Amino acid sequence: MKSQISWKVGGQQGEGIESTGEIFSTALNRQGYYLYGYRHFSSRIKGGHTNNKIRVSTTPVYAISDDLDILVAFDQETIDLNYQELTSEGVILADGKFSPEKPEDFEGLLIEINFTEIAKELGTALMKNMVAVGATVQLLGLSLEPFEELVELMFKKKGDKIVALNKEALKSGVAEILKYGEEIGDRFNLEDSDGVGHLFMIGNEAISLGALAGGARFMAAYPITPASEIMEYMIDKLPKFNGTVIQTEDEIAAAVMAIGVNYAGVRAFTASAGPGLSLMMEAIGLSGMTEQPLVIVNTMRGGPSTGLPTKQEQSDLMQMIYGTHGDIPKIVIAPTTVEDAFYLSMEAFNLAEEYQCPVILLSDLQLSLGKQTVPELDYNRIDIRRGNIVSDVPDAETKDYFKRYEVTETGVSPRTLPGTKNGIHHVTGVEHAEDGKPSESPVNRIKQMEKRMRKIEALKIEQPVVESGGHADADILVIGFISTHGAIEEAMMRTDLKVNHMQIRQLHPFPTEEVQSALDKAKKVIVAENNYQGQLAQIIRMNTQHQNKITSFVKYDGTPFLPHDIEDKINTVVNEGVDK
Structure with a gap:
């Protein structure tokens, strides 16, 4: 048997x-x-x-x-x-x-x-x-x-x-x-x-269900593999919750429409893959500059250009963190399992409204389209946090605009929804003063830029990393993100070596303290990822010490990591030393 x-x-x-x-x-x-x-x-x-x-x-x-x-x-x-x-x-x-x-x-x-x-x-x-x-x-x-x-x-x-x-x-x-x-x-x-x-679903279904549970009632999107199932799910389910889906003419329109609906006070999002995200970059900048919430799901696939549209890859990481022109606050998070995709999708909408900035939920083809048994979901964990929305604005002696972009200690300004009495303000993608009116003053520019950027400086989601192994003095630490989780966990169970494992769920702002602590406990570090350049390894090197411990383990043939891939690499690194 x-x-x-x-x-x-x-x-x-x-x-x-x-x-x-x-x-x-x-x-x-x-x-x-x-x-x-x-x-x-x-x-x-x-x-x-x-x-x-x-x-x-x-x-x-x-x-x-x-x-x-x-x-x-x-x-x-x-x-x-x-x-x-x-x-x-x-x-x-x-x-x-x-x-x-x-x-x-x-x-x-x-x-x-x-x-x-x-x-x-x-x-x-x-x-x-x-x-x-x-x-x-x-x-x-x-x-x-x-x-x-x-x-x-x-x-x-x-x-x-x-x-x-x-x-x-x-x-x-x-x-x-x-x-x-x-x-x-x-x-x-x-x-x-x-x-x-048991529950049995693909990651895209869990992301969609999480969006529904998180209060999303509008989606604008253009079909693209491997994100289309999210739109299809929402077309079926959203009308039952008084929501709607618009298939736009392109991804640019989808992102801008989602920004507009969020401005109106309805939780809205879009979903796409690498080529679509390239088109959305200017709109992501608009979200950052106007400080409007925007949730984007990026289901990564093989690139560049049309690339390998139906194959596994994790090569959009640098683009998601650094792709927009200019400096804006941005949050990039990534689930590790289909179950986690439900909870983190739900949380993305809270983060977008609390920090008034674009939030990118980063998935990949293996997680988005792979079908897994999923434990029963805990709906008691549903938590809607709408951030600093002001509904009662006191009457003012003058008829000045509401200070929508007020400089605050936290960097998060008060937000009013259209129709709020005394809440009128100007919204523009150019640099602006506290009331939203355009301003090219160097003094104002410094204040507004510093305000926007400091609101995510200390951001830590609940569990920015997921760790297993627990060895205080590990032979190897294996780090991954998104769908590499299962292969790494299984490889760990096959070896007698002391192996720790970390999956990074918050990719930007980077959780330096947690990752550095894990690096400190390991003799050698393997970063496993599905891209050519070792993008995650580069980001870890940029934000931590012990760079000489790190070896990048990449796979970019369009296929996912298997447990034996990780197991073989662990044995190679232990026996031969870190690849330079």
Whole structure:
């Protein structure tokens, strides 16, 4: 019996690969198994190789598995591209329609099943995914009943006949595997789960739900991979909360519209990816100069330009911190798990209003589109903090404008919403005096610049870093951000070395004190990130001491870190010393 297995389905984009993985994983999640799924897909609507790799476990998992137990192949390309991940006991379930060829160096078992032909006999080739799922269920030694229940739930609107045919497709897949009973044995029989279903969502859904819980009632956005699911979620959900979504003509309009709605007093945001964020830079500067709240979600992907729009990368970090022209206050935060994405998304709206500045929630493709089992969310943690909004402005002897940009000790000025009596003020993107009227006075410029910048000088979110390991004298400290969390944690569990781990959740302003403390406790430091330049490592070097301890470990081929990548690097650094 196995406590966990790794399963992958692959084929041409547009032939049901995603739905196959969705059916398989959803049924297992409902039974109480823990899952981590990651899709590899082409930047085309149809055609090109795609696969969906899903890790199934009786205990929580937070990373893609290093290897593979079962590969469901709907074409030869899937075998050629993925078979090397299979263990020596691995199994390929291949569709007979393409006369599958077993690679010479593959030690496992290739089973040819006529998925497509069986489905056609039942009425449509589209049901080949159900045949494949049924075959997998039998391989894992699981009951078919939960999968049949899911079929009823999914297809009941299409009528009893469709439900019955899909159930028959599942049973056909089971029957095909039974023909190989002795040859397969019980090598992949999965241990029973706890039977308690869990939340199961992608990061973009958690970000969206967090925005709703955080009071967002307006979104302006332009579709772009891998952020589009946020807009799609909001289109479905926001109207139920008296909110709305506007699909704008471009990302420039989306950011400016969100600023305007925030000015009116409604919590608003936008979401995009690298190319869209490039277009938003001037608007981000406008938010900083006019001190209007603005929440932007950036789901990073491969760049530059169109780059690798459907692949993993973390190369926007420097742009998010330093991209705008001129000096403005800006907050950049980054969740570490799908669960964390819910809470940190919610907090982004509080920070934007409390500090009256742009807040960038930084995600990446792996976190945004990877589907994970998520613990029950704690809605008691919902906390709406609107900052220094003034609703009662005393009558003044003169008819001067309200001092919207009053110089204060904290740097945060009082804010009125449109329509507030005696709260009228001027708003402009040029430098301005306390009442908002344009001013080019050098004295005023110094006062206003210093006021704006000092409001985030001492900013610390709750848990700016997340640490594990706890060694006072560690052999290695591994630092990462966003989706590298799971791979690093798993690598730690595999080694006997004293390893500490830190994920940075607040990237700007940088939490120097917390990071420096962790560096002090370690002999050597590895910074793991998905970009060429080692941007996170550079920022750490800029803000801390012990630079000679730090080695940058980068991966920029479009694929996420696997646990063995981190494990191998830990061993290399310990055995050979820090790379210069």
